[in-house]
Amino acid sequence: MTITGKIIAAHSNRKNVSPGEFLMAKVDMVLANDITAPLAVKEFYATKRKKIFNRNKIVFVLDHHVPNKDINSAENCRLIREFARKFKIANPFEGSNGGIEHALLPEKGLVNSGDLIIGADSHTCTYGALGAFATGVGSTDIAGILLTGEIWLKVPETMQVIFNGKKRRWVYGKDLILKIIGDIGVDGAHYKTIDFSGETIENLSMPERFTICNMVIEAGAKNGIIAADEITRTYLKKVCRRTPIYYKNDPDAHFCRVLEYDVSKIEPLVALPHSPQNIKSVYELNRIHIDQVVIGSCTNGWLEDLRIVAKILKGKKVNKNVRLLIFPATYQIYKKALSEGLIQIFIDAGAVVCPPTCGPCLGGHLGILAKGERAVSTTNRNFIGRMGHPESEVYLSNPAIAASSAILGWIGPPEEIGLK
Amino acid sequence: MKIQGKVWKFGNDIDTDVIIPARYLNISDPKILAQHCMEPIRPNFSSLVDKGDIIVAGKNFGCGSSREHAPLAIKTCGIQVVIAKSFARIFFRNALNIGLWVFEIPELYNLTKEGDRMIIDLKKGFIEHHTTKEKFTIPQYPAFLQQIINSGGLISYLLKNHRRK
Numbered sequence: 001m002t003i004t005g006k007i008i009a010a011h012s013n014r015k016n017v018s019p020g021e022f023l024m025a026k027v028d029m030v031l032a033n034d035i036t037a038p039l040a041v042k043e044f045y046a047t048k049r050k051k052i053f054n055r056n057k058i059v060f061v062l063d064h065h066v067p068n069k070d071i072n073s074a075e076n077c078r079l080i081r082e083f084a085r086k087f088k089i090a091n092p093f094e095g096s097n098g099g100i101e102h103a104l105l106p107e108k109g110l111v112n113s114g115d116l117i118i119g120a121d122s123h124t125c126t127y128g129a130l131g132a133f134a135t136g137v138g139s140t141d142i143a144g145i146l147l148t149g150e151i152w153l154k155v156p157e158t159m160q161v162i163f164n165g166k167k168r169r170w171v172y173g174k175d176l177i178l179k180i181i182g183d184i185g186v187d188g189a190h191y192k193t194i195d196f197s198g199e200t201i202e203n204l205s206m207p208e209r210f211t212i213c214n215m216v217i218e219a220g221a222k223n224g225i226i227a228a229d230e231i232t233r234t235y236l237k238k239v240c241r242r243t244p245i246y247y248k249n250d251p252d253a254h255f256c257r258v259l260e261y262d263v264s265k266i267e268p269l270v271a272l273p274h275s276p277q278n279i280k281s282v283y284e285l286n287r288i289h290i291d292q293v294v295i296g297s298c299t300n301g302w303l304e305d306l307r308i309v310a311k312i313l314k315g316k317k318v319n320k321n322v323r324l325l326i327f328p329a330t331y332q333i334y335k336k337a338l339s340e341g342l343i344q345i346f347i348d349a350g351a352v353v354c355p356p357t358c359g360p361c362l363g364g365h366l367g368i369l370a371k372g373e374r375a376v377s378t379t380n381r382n383f384i385g386r387m388g389h390p391e392s393e394v395y396l397s398n399p400a401i402a403a404s405s406a407i408l409g410w411i412g413p414p415e416e417i418g419l420k
Numbered sequence: 421m422k423i424q425g426k427v428w429k430f431g432n433d434i435d436t437d438v439i440i441p442a443r444y445l446n447i448s449d450p451k452i453l454a455q456h457c458m459e460p461i462r463p464n465f466s467s468l469v470d471k472g473d474i475i476v477a478g479k480n481f482g483c484g485s486s487r488e489h490a491p492l493a494i495k496t497c498g499i500q501v502v503i504a505k506s507f508a509r510i511f512f513r514n515a516l517n518i519g520l521w522v523f524e525i526p527e528l529y530n531l532t533k534e535g536d537r538m539i540i541d542l543k544k545g546f547i548e549h550h551t552t553k554e555k556f557t558i559p560q561y562p563a564f565l566q567q568i569i570n571s572g573g574l575i576s577y578l579l580k581n582h583r584r585k
């Protein structure tokens with residue numbers, strides 16, 4: 001069996017499972033946010049049941065439209081807060097105890113290797129980087145879990161992606177996942193698990209691994225998975241108090257497709273509008289002028305990302321035609337960025353530093369694009385109207401390209417501002 | 421149950437940000453959500469739809485986010501059935517959970533155009549093109565999902581099958 005198969009089997013009292021099977025699985029942690037929780041909570045109330053399955057296994061994160069962008073958002077947040085209080089939910093997060101859910105849960109130690117985690121948010125797949133099975137569903141499924149602690153799942157097939165070789169300068173986890181999405185397309189991993197391995201993955205930091213698993217949904221995958229190793233163990237030891245279970249693919253595990261990459265051939269990539277699969281090397285682009293740069297989100301709002309950005313921005317000024325917005329993913333990251341002096345560098349360079357929130361990533365609030373405007377963003381989606389007006393455009397990139405583009409005024413690599 | 425209506429055609433990879441932009445996700449009133457359904461690519465879509473109309477789309481319909489507001493907005497427009505070459509998995513789950521019919525019939529796409537009238541017989545399991553009289557079989561759901569549908573949705577299924585706490 002594969003890692004995903006083993007985790008699903010362990011959570012459904014089964015010795016074996018095979019792809020295509022439907023079954024009910026027990027959930028270790030369930031997550032919903034200020035967009036998806038209200039519908040789930042309302043459905044739960046409608047059943048008139050008095051008990052939730054387990055108050056310790058429920059996480060609510062208010063992160064999308066917060067600080068409340070309008071009255072409706074405020075009402076949604078209140079509904080969640082009241083539910084959390086009423087049922088004594090152990091893990092409600094907001095304000096300076098919060099941040100963007102998919103950076104927050106690992107940081108708070110709520111994700112463990114071997115866990116089965118279901119979230120009412122499509123990027124729940126991020127946690128696969130820690131060797132957990134994690135996938136996104138909608139609000140009704142969450143209401144079902146609140147009632148029973150279980151979810152129906154169809155066992156996915158697994159597709160294997162192997163990365164070998166050394167990354168070039170200015171290439172990060174973001175570029176590796178963009179490369180795959182570009183190659184297989186936005187439904188290339190439809191309903192499948194993507195299992196990442198190889199020498200390059202073994203040498204990647206946790207944040208870069210999170211970035212990779214975060215975007216498997218952009219290829220239509222159900223989940224991404226990276227087998228736990230020393231880097232995972234060190235990370236978990238620091239944050240998670242539960243005992244992890246480390247699964248490995250069996251030597252005879254079946255993979256429906258195998259892709260192998262020599263990473264040294266991959267250049268920093270940009271996804272052009274309006275699909276994450278429209279991939280081009282940054283070196284191929286002719287001066288595409290931009291109005292805004294967004295750095296942050298559950299994809300690339302990690303401390304490590306902010307350090308990369310600070311290195312590039314230090315002592316420089318953002319182009320006068322560009323608005324640069326920087327969103328650390330969580331308050332803990334924000335505080336560290338502050339104590340390391342990164343925030344100072346950002347502001348001196350002309351950036352606006354925003355609170356940890358989803359904000360512009362989904363065109364919710366803060367940094368909405370006007371008609372015809374163009375943005376470079378370290379987020380994960382560039383669909384039509386994702387960040388504002390239907391005729392605005394979003395280009396996805398890694399944090400280094402985003403930072404150098406902010407200085408240039410067009411989409412370009414750090415080499416163009418004299419960095420090597 | 422029989423459904424009759426005209427076809428609204430959409431291409432490949434219709435994502436949830438197009439079905440219902442995120443700036444409206446602070447709304448949970450389905451009627452207001454419906455007013456903004458497909459807004460980025462077809463403004464006023466909901467006012468053009470008549471009850472019983474169907475959406476025919478290409479591959480990967482509903483890709484992107486997990487927002488259940490997407491199938492809810494479509495359903496509240498009056499669309500009861502979406503037929504696509506394929507569906508993104510979260511959208512597929514959500515649609516079944518809230519009672520929007522979703523069928524994968526790849527061959528139907530090239531044989532229909534916008535405005536064609538279709539008759540859908542859910543009981544007998546076929547779809548008929550009103551003019552060409554061509555018939556398409558509605559594929560059966562896996563038995564497990566059929567149980568959920570027969571129970572009247574996920575929550576009723578769980579309430580019936582899960583021991584009361």
Ligand code: SF4
Binds near residue numbers: 064102361362
């Ligand atoms: S940062 Fe963007 S992609 Fe991540 S959870 Fe928030 S809205 Fe979704």
